[in-house]
Each structure stands twice: as structure tokens, then as C-alpha cells.
Amino acid sequence: MLTNRIAALFSGLLILTLTLLPVATLAEADALQPEEDQGSTAREIVGKLEMLHYNKLKLGDEMSEELWDEYIEALDPTKSYFLASDINEFRQWRTKLDDELRTGQVNHGFEIYNRYRLRVTDRLNNILSQLDKGLPEFDFDRDESLEVDREDSQWPVSISAADELWRKRLKSSVLNLRLTGKKDEEIRDLLTRRYTGQLKRVKQQSSDDVFELYMNSLTRLYDPHSNYLSPRSLENFNMSMSLSLEGIGAVLQMEDEYTKVARLVAGGPADRTGKLKPNDKIVAVGQDKEGEMVDVVGWRLDDVVELIRGAAGTYVRLETIPTGGDGSHRTILIKRSKVKLEDQAAKKAIFEFSDGEKSYKIGVINLPTFYIDFEAYRRRDPNYKSTTRDVARLLNELEEENVDGVILDLRNNGGGSLQEATMLTDLFIDQGPVVQIRHANEQISRHNRSRSRAMYRGPLMVLINRLSASASEIFAGAIQDYNRGLVVGNQSFGKGTVQTMAPLKEGQLKITQSKFYRVSGDSTQHAGVTPDIPMPQLIDTESVGESAYDTALPWDRIHAVPHAKYFDLKELLPALVSKHNQRTATDPDFVYLREQFRFERERADQESISLNEKAREEEREALNERLLTMENRRRNAKGLEPYESFEALEESESDDVAALGGPVEIKLEDDPILNEAGYIMADFIGLNKKASKAPPQVANF
Structure with missing residues (x-):
């Protein structure tokens, strides 16, 4: 299920084993506290939403419960960080958040966040400790799977249950990287850099970040297009969400731990490449044609935007997981430029x-x-x-x-x-x-x-x-x-x-x-x-x-x-x-388009993935063979030369981008619609x- 949560700043962090700090030590943690003016701003937000919003909703106990649900989900959409005991403790505030906000108090929102921050920090420190000793050994011949949609799952009821969940998640991350051809040492280095960076960003979070996250959990109850912009977000409003000035021309959003392409700016640099598509996930960003690729899984959205943005005429490389593919990564070179009116x-x-x-x-x-x-x-x-x-x-x-x-x-x-x-x-x-x-x-x-x-x-x-x-x-x-x-x-x-x-x-x-x-x-x-x-x-x-x-x-x-x-x-x-x-x-093109949509829906409905390497390789081969068969059936029906292999299909200039409306140039041969x-x-x-x-x-x- 799509989760378009701009304020979901951190998610998808992996760990092998963990000894959680007892709750009693929370007071000793580096907790964030609300600032004095945030209380009055919260009162202002509540007042303007109730008075000006089209919906005319009044913040009461029922909305307080919805706010509690929304905020917890924004912090932990995969139900992987909090323990069930944390959630049970927080339930005492479900009907009290409305009263708190009306009086200019946001303490409970900060308490929930600080517990989340503690859980994430502990997990990152422990995984880095594991990686410091070497890449953990996993049995990739074992038949087991990992849930990919945990919307209906429960929070771990114990530390051992949480450890088992994260063992599988880490194993999945390692397996995904192995399937891209990376060696164990490369995987260990990449994951170490990923989690070190995530730990640094978690520690850099400020009171403003927490307040913005909490307030946007409230505004989303009214509708998905109402949101609070902190002074920092306001300063970057246009460019942080749309890289259409000097960038690649793409609108980005967060989905769980990934930065995802929401849409492309027509006539922009990314649109003109014909390679980046809506719903593609960006996993790494590199500067210029040969700069080091920086892993951005788990990064804040505005930090990813800042990395992609750059002066017109320079190059940026995006490593993506294409939508509807077999999970393989793809690197796209894009020349940054301004999107001009004549391009659109x-x-x-x-x-x-x-x-x-x-x-x-x-x-x-x-x-x-x-x-x-x-x-x-x-x-x-x-x-x-x-x-x-x-x-x-x-x-x-x-x-x-x-x-x-x-x-x-x-x-x-x-x-x-x-x-x-x-x-x-x-x-x-x-x-x-x-x-x-x-x-x-x-x-x-x-x-x-x-x-x-x-x-x-x-x-x-x-x-x-x-x-x-x-x-x-x-x-x-x-x-x-x-x-x-x-x-x-x-x-x-x-x-x-x-x-x-x-x-x-x-x-x-x-x-x-x-x-x-x-x-x-x-x-x-x-x-x-x-x-x-x-x-x-x-x-x-x-x-x-x-x-x-x-x-x-x-x-x-x-x-x-x-x-x-x-x-x-x-x-x-x-x-x-x-x-x-x-x-x-x-018609061959229409038969292909209908098959393609059914195929992508099947993949979207997948609830779990195998953690058996041989099974995953067989799944990938079957997937690639199916894609090749679909395309060659279309080509044979049109009298075109079929592709000899899936690799040949991948290397070709695919015309599926034009089928989505694609480049501005009007070409019938690439556009069956x-x-x-x-x-x-x-x-x-x-x-x-x-x-x-x-x-x-x-x-x-």
C-alpha cells in the first residue's frame, strides 16, 4: 500500500540482535524537548484547521485517537521499532492529545518520539557493532521468508521476537545486495556506511523536526494536501519537493525507507532521459560521471533532494530499483538543467x-x-x-x-x-x-x-x-x-x-x-x-x-x-x-499492455519474499523469462526481430516510457495509446x- 508521508523521516533500519535499554533509563537518554514557541504554534495550527479548513472538523477525543494512530504509523510504518509494551504504554494518551494541543502542550508527542529515537539508536549501534566484527553469516539455503507488507502485523511482543524480525530484514538486505553481484566485503562496507549515516542523521534531529512530524500527523487527518511547514521546510518549499529549478525535474516522496519518484516534470532532464519512471526507488546518488555512489536508503527526503540538486550543466547519477522489475538496480546518468518554459x-x-x-x-x-x-x-x-x-x-x-x-x-x-x-x-x-x-x-x-x-x-x-x-x-x-x-x-x-x-x-x-x-x-x-x-x-x-x-x-x-x-x-x-x-x-501492443499491467499488479500484491538465495535466483530467472516472452510475443506479432535474451531486452531502448505518455516528442510508433x-x-x-x-x-x- 502506498504511503505518501512527507514527514516520515526515518524508517527501514536493520539489525541482527539487540539488547534493548530498559524504559527506566529513558530519562538519561539524549531526549529532545519541545521549544517554548512550539506550544503557541500548535494552538495556532489547531485553530486555523478548525476555522479555515474545508472539512470543518473539530479536534476532540475521536480525532485524538486518530492522531495517535497516525503519529505512531508515521514513526513506525513497518511496525518494526517499537515493542508491543511501548505501544501499550502510549495508549493511555490516545484520548488526551486533543486537550494537550488546545492548551499548547506537545509533551506526549515528544515522549513518543524520544522512545522511538532510543529504539532506533540502539538498533543502529548494535548493527554497527555486528558489522565491525564482519558480515554476519546467514544460511541462504534455509527456506524462510520475510513479510514485505506489515500493515496488518503486530509490534514485536518481546525482544527475542524483535531480534528475529530484524535478523530476517538484515538477511534480506544482504541477499538483495548479493543478487546485484556485490561481494561480502563490499556489502559489509556499504551497510556500514548506510547505518553510520543513518545514526548520524538520527542524532542530528532537532526539536523542529519532531514538531513538524507531529503537526503533519495532525494535518493529514484533515486531508493529504494540508501540511505544516517549519521555517526550514518553508525556506526550501518549492525546491525540496520539486527539483525543477536546477536539478533533474522530478517530484519525490518518502515510502518507508526509500525515496520514491512521485512524478516527472514534463520536459525536464529526467523526463528527457526516458529511463526514470514514477514509482522507481532511488537507493544511491553519485556526483558527476564517476563520483562515489552515496547510499541514501533511510535518508530524510530533504537530504536526498539536497544531494540530487546541483548547478545546471553538471551531472548526477541515480541508482534505482525500477518499478515492476526483478529488484535489480539500475544506474541512470542525468545532466542537471533548468526546466524552461520552451521545454514544457x-x-x-x-x-x-x-x-x-x-x-x-x-x-x-x-x-x-x-x-x-x-x-x-x-x-x-x-x-x-x-x-x-x-x-x-x-x-x-x-x-x-x-x-x-x-x-x-x-x-x-x-x-x-x-x-x-x-x-x-x-x-x-x-x-x-x-x-x-x-x-x-x-x-x-x-x-x-x-x-x-x-x-x-x-x-x-x-x-x-x-x-x-x-x-x-x-x-x-x-x-x-x-x-x-x-x-x-x-x-x-x-x-x-x-x-x-x-x-x-x-x-x-x-x-x-x-x-x-x-x-x-x-x-x-x-x-x-x-x-x-x-x-x-x-x-x-x-x-x-x-x-x-x-x-x-x-x-x-x-x-x-x-x-x-x-x-x-x-x-x-x-x-x-x-x-x-x-x-x-x-492488437499486439494492446495485448502486451494488458499483460504488463496484470504482471505488475501480481508483483504489487506480493506479501512476502523468499530469503532462500536459490529460490530468489529462480524467481528472478522466471520473472525475466516472463518479461522476455511477453515482449517477444508482441514483437513476433508485429513482424519485428525478437530479442535473444533478457539482457538484450534490457540493453535496448525500451518504448514502454512512451506508452505512459513519455517524452514530449510526438511519435506514433512508440505510442500505441x-x-x-x-x-x-x-x-x-x-x-x-x-x-x-x-x-x-x-x-x-
């Missing part, structure tokens, strides 16, 4: 498709993000760049080339400017509302409107996927509600909330205050936009998207607003779906010409 700008291409009777010229516009050059706009530069201006220019060029229809590709478009989403919709519809916004005070705003006649009135399709979010969902939802065009692809991300920054005495609070609703009255929150014609699912909706968050605000609806209807899509959809299904049922979208568009144009046309009608409510 809309691009076009023209292709020909046939509906079986006639060929049509289809224009494709790829839009990676909703952008605007705010600085140039504020200067009143008449040539400022923006999404709407660029798309308008491309539409003019496409119409000059007499295209029969346009596909607007919003796959992987994570959003951007609401103003641009509204203005872009204005290019395709006449005057009318685009989106409704309901605020925390329950007032509904409908000021975001199309204010002029449509510039382009021809056939239109919007292509979306699971990574299409926010502004993309507003645009796609409006096009769908107006029946202005087809929406094709996958269910979108489902982020339909708006956050604002609220100042605090110390730091700031990012708080959800509004919610987007379509003109139909449906929220885009949680459910996203459902396509008229679905494509094979490539991204697991259980791990990616708003619905993957436990505390995501729910879907709901408000009153619809009058809006025009352009095409009678209900009449055309059955025939379009039938033709699409016939084409893709045996776009290729099929073109055929759907050809069918749409042909069927619409045969159908009786009626002028747009204003819907009756």
Missing part, C-alpha cells in the same frame, strides 16, 4: 488515420502542463508565453493545414494555472461556465468562465491518464460536460481541492480551503474524470491517485449550472466503443458526418 511548451504533429472508408488528417497537440510566464505577464510583455497563446497558435497552424480533427494530449499533465485551464477551454466552447469552486464558507464561485466564441469548432478529443490532475481535470471535465469532444484514456488523478498558505508564528500552514466542481455539479475530487472510452490501464489506481490517500476528501456533487451541448455523444459512443474493442482485442486514439478520432469524424446534426442546445435542469 505545447507541441503539435499531424498524422493520417482511416475509418475504413476514408482517411482523415488528425492534428495532435501535446500539452505537458498548464503554464504561463508570470514575470513576463506582469511586465505586460505582449509576447509572454502561455498555454492558451501557444495552443491558439498551433490550432491556427493545424487549420491552415486542413486537419479534420484535433487530439489534445493531457497525459501526465499534473496541472498548473487555473487561469490557463479556463482560457484554454475558451478556445473550444462558446460563452459559458468552466468550473465551479465551493469554498470552506460554502459559498460557490462561478467566475471562471469562457467569455468569447470558440476559436476551434471542429471534432475534438482529450486524451488523459492517471497522472492527469488538477487543471487537466478541470479542462477535460468541461469538454466532457459540454459534449464538446470525446475524453479517452484512463481515470484521471482526482485532485479536486485548492490549497492556500496561512502564516503562523513559526512557519506556515498549507491548508485546503476550496473544492472544484464541474458544470455538471460533479466534483473532480477523488473520482477524477472518467473517460468516455477507456484504454488499458497502465498505472495502478490503488497506489497512484487521490483515492490512494486514506484521508482524501470524498467525491460529492452540487447543483449543475446551465451549459450548452455540442455533440450527441451518447448516440455515437456504442459504435465507437465497438470499433475500438474490435481493433484492440488482438495515441495511435489508437487517432483511429477512434477517425471513426468519430466519420460517424458524426453520417449522423444528423443539430445546433448546440442549452441543457434543461
